[in-house]
Amino acid sequence: MYVCILYLDKIKLCYLLDVPIQPIITGEFNVTSSSITLQWEEPLINNAPIQYYEITYTNPPFVDDTTTVINTTNTTLVIDHLFPGIEYAFAVVAVNEIGRSRASNGRLVRTLEEGIVIKSILSCL
Numbered sequence: 001m002y003v004c005i006l007y008l009d010k011i012k013l014c015y016l017l018d019v020p021i022q023p024i025i026t027g028e029f030n031v032t033s034s035s036i037t038l039q040w041e042e043p044l045i046n047n048a049p050i051q052y053y054e055i056t057y058t059n060p061p062f063v064d065d066t067t068t069v070i071n072t073t074n075t076t077l078v079i080d081h082l083f084p085g086i087e088y089a090f091a092v093v094a095v096n097e098i099g100r101s102r103a104s105n106g107r108l109v110r111t112l113e114e115g116i117v118i119k120s121i122l123s124c125l
Helices: none
Strands: 002-007 010-016 036-041 050-058 067-072 076-079 087-096 107-110
Touching: 036 087, 036 107, 050 076, 067 076
Parallel strands: none
Antiparallel strands: 002 010, 036 076, 050 067, 050 087, 087 107
């Protein structure tokens, strides 16, 4: 679908409404033994306003091996009630009125063992 902007009864600009470009998960994580704070960048080209983001991750096989989906309008999310020392794979999808973007770059993040807290330093390198 195209949207055009008129100025003095003349077409000034037309653009295509389409699904968003995929978000990018950044390298900044706050990790504890039971939570991960995930951040991503809003797509530079949205093609229509972002309505929300879908964050997905898979639960470990010893729990139920299902995929959890969390919706948010923010670009930062704390995922808690996770298990210590377990690696989780995360992906983010942007959703607008036209549809869903491709999934972001996937990120593997491991929760810490009990009693350890650390902040990722990838952004400081």
